[in-house]
Ligand SMILES: Cc1ncc(COP(=O)(O)O)c(C=O)c1O
């Protein structure tokens with residue numbers, strides 16, 4: 001083997017195509033901004049969805065205690081099965097199972113954060129060359145992961161004038177024979193919107209008509225303000241197979257713990273064993289999330305008091321209202337009132353701000369003048385749709401950290 | 404877009420090629436064995452390298468305490484940078500830096516276990532269609548990850564009669580213009596071998612002559628018995644660029660914590676910024692290891708007392724000696740004395756065991772008769788090389804758990 005070859009060795013180590021295709025637009029824009037904050041004003045960083053940054057949203061004592069107990073037991077230092085301990089998967093299944101969308105232990109795959117859950121879900125559903133449907137504006141990781149895997153991204157529009165509902169016609173027009181899945185993020189990162197039952201049913205109708213499985217990113221599940229209701233999309237589906245991704249990051253306020261999961265909803269046996277097997281295989285690449293967090297998971301789900309969730313939400317809601325009211329009073333700004341999650345999008349009528357070229361410049365000046373760091377909506381998808389009478393472009397703010 | 408298409412939707416969800424190509428031979432063989440242990444004898448599981456299984460190798464109190472402190476501080480619940488906290492990378496760099504192979508903060512990338520470190524290192528160095536050189540017998544994850552990424556695997560042979568040194572001629576004969584990297588695992592999973600300085604220099608000479616970067620899996624670094632010395636391969640290299648992968652799993656006895664890292668050694672600037680940037684990009688896919696473990700890392704590296712390492716090693720050594728002596732006394736078995744790590748390979752002279760077809764059958768009967776679970780060497784690479792006068796095939800045992 002290999003004999004007689006004519007190879008003149010020289011050093012030419014290049015980074016792989018995959019590493020070059022992998023890129024995180026938030027990092028890219030944030031890093032290329034290179035704007036100094038106003039030294040006379042303290043920095044207010046509203047750029048990423050990390051509820052722990054300001055220390056005003058600590059996790060529940062019961063959550064920390066569960067970790068302590070798991071650690072002290074000494075029982076969670078060894079390897080767990082790569083899909084997670086049976087007992088943890090059972091606990092997650094029991095937590096989310098309901099008559100409309102029953103779950104069993106084998107329907108749960110643990111992952112290193114919701115990010116890895118999404119990565120595995122995409123990697124099992126789509127081949128290179130296929131495409132996926134992704135919300136715009138929306139969470140940038142979908143595109144990062146898809147391009148990294150050689151999967152094409154098609155953006156469907158969310159409509160600010162309809163509380164960020166999906167433009168269903170435009171969504172359906174994007175479907176072709178290479179469409180591998182539809183990503184639905186509800187409640188939404190970037191928009192702070194929460195879909196109604198009726199709207200979710202219409203989304204499911206599209207998926208059902210076009211026979212496209214859904215990857216539901218429900219990491220903000222249950223993080224909705226009192227006036228509206230969160231419906232897990234799987235509870236409304238009779239036939240569409242769904243991989244629902246979630247984790248501890250947001251609702252339990254511990255994103256650094258890197259605990260996520262995939263719930264497999266497949267009542268018509270469309271995924272069958274193949275997708276499940278595929279997920280198991282993919283989990284064996286890096287062997288699952290931290291075992292200590294797994295050891296704490298059951299108690300985290302069971303012992304976190306309901307006041308904790310309640311307090312987090314009223315805090316987020318009062319910040320959201322504060323931001324909304326203040327921003328709505330500014331001529332040229334059109335905030336869209338959030339209904340959940342930790343974000344707020346603001347339309348900018350650029351005619352009111354002739355000194356700025358675009359949303360990136362606007363947010364740059366917000367840093368240099370006011371030391372307030374928001375992300376321009378440009379990170380949420382290339383050129384956001386014309387909307388709201390030309391309220392374009394818009395920027396978003398991580399509302400959780402305000403106040 | 405998408406108008407006028409003729410698409411007759413029907414449900415046809417298939418698992419991706421990637422998920423099908425991803426497969427872990429240990430799991431496959433272990434799962435397909437389906438042999439019941441002897442109910443009259445307690446199970447002795449020697450099949451995987453998990454030092455925590457039997458409770459006789461607990462981690463150091465200082466390690467657990469460092470985690471407790473990190474947890475109680477409340478400072479490690481949020482997102483870390485995806486390559487890890489600056490301070491943790493600095494601590495790892497300082498821990499491994501030496502005059503022959505200096506390291507700085509930016510040379511360290513944290514990962515979710517050594518497994519993800521290896522995954523990122525492979526993903527940045529090799530494109531689909533390229534090949535990598537992998538030890539046989541050896542750790543099965545290299546092949547699992549490579550095939551998952553569409554990278555071809557070429558096996559080079561380790562020679563039992565030379566204490567599992569590499570067959571350097573055969574190694575070099577495998578190199579072609581598509582060879583993206585050479586994996587060197589020292590000390591070795593499966594063989595328990597430790598390469599001498601001289602042998603490592605010869606390996607580096609091959610890499611240098613052929614201009615092939617090295618992926619060094621040094622997760623068992625420093626886990627060598629007193630009579631021999633562990634040399635990090637980067638300390639012997641003047642020009643070969645090296646990605647060294649390691650982590651907390653083995654030496655600190657906490658594989659479940661999923662903390663690993665890549666050390667970038669590139670004194671001739673052959674990797675340049677490209678490989679480093681590529682690693683940073685790849686780390687942004689799933690956002691790094693558990694932040695609490697990161698928070699504990701500095702203290703784990705600094706405060707673990709040297710007696711802990713010492714005690715672990717003398718324990719492993721006495722078990723290795725015990726196994727070796729007992730096995731050497733059995734006619735037809737040829738154990739190779741380990742010099743480090745947690746494994747021992749045993750050649751089986753099949754003529755002495757005419758009742759068994761092969762190593763898989765041999766290990767199956769070991770379970771059903773003796774309730775002793777070892778892995779057949781078949782998992783360590785397809786058809787191990789003819790060696791030791793036909794001592795083929797061989798099986799391995801996780802020696803750590805013996806006694
Ligand atoms: C919509 C959405 N999905 C997934 C994630 C990632 O979650 P995790 O930190 O668990 O990986 C985020 C984090 O901001 C998010 O906003």
Ligand SMILES: Cc1ncc(COP(=O)(O)O)c(C=O)c1O
Pocket residue numbers: 286287452515516517518519542588591592620622649650651652658661662663
């Ligand atoms: C040689 C080798 N490399 C890497 C690993 C994986 O290490 P981790 O558990 O940190 O992912 C192992 C685990 O057994 C191993 O034996």
